[in-house]
Amino acid sequence: DQQVKQNSPSLSVQEGRISILNCDYTNSMFDYFLWYKKYPAEGPTFLISISSIKDKNEDGRFTVFLNKSAKHLSLHIVPSQPGDSAVYFCAAGGGGADGLTFGKGTHLIIQP
């Protein structure tokens, strides 16, 4: 049973526009959420995180929003740049486990 779900396998966005990546979770014990970015043949790179006591965290072009009642989080990238093309993983911490629980990823493609 998947506890972290990314329902869009891929997303195509024009350069300069906003990219919105979505993630849903089922375990209400998760207390920390992270987004990772992954290029082919490389390990995931930590991007941004949010604690469950907050509803928004911003870092430059990246903003993560958390809606606890809906068990939903999203990553906003604005403006989108060609270098943002990668696979983005949503991950959750807590929930009774020491490791992070990952979604299957969304492949973001930024078109010129």
Place this chain on the structure above:
Amino acid sequence: GAGVSQSPSNKVTEKGKDVELRCDPISGHTALYWYRQRLGQGLEFLIYFQGNSAPDKSGLPSDRFSAERTGESVSTLTIQRTQQEDSAVYLCASSLARGIYEQYFGPGTRLTVT
């Protein structure tokens, strides 16, 4: 500073052979994690070390999988009698301490069992 390193980067082995994968975490990071990523899937947690003890082995798929860690440094993941379903990218990550959720990943070892 140096990030997490893993070796080998690629490993091809015959079914039934044993393999050993190595991870060097970021210096000073006491927590170390192993994950597996099968094709088209997310990362799957295998095992967690705090120092050289492994309080959480819940993700190890079978008793053919084992791992150890020397102090707060190098860790090795061993897979005995490899099977084709073991083919995956094995990723190691480290974090400052237990409860610090930001984990930093190595480049992974791509294991192919023929």
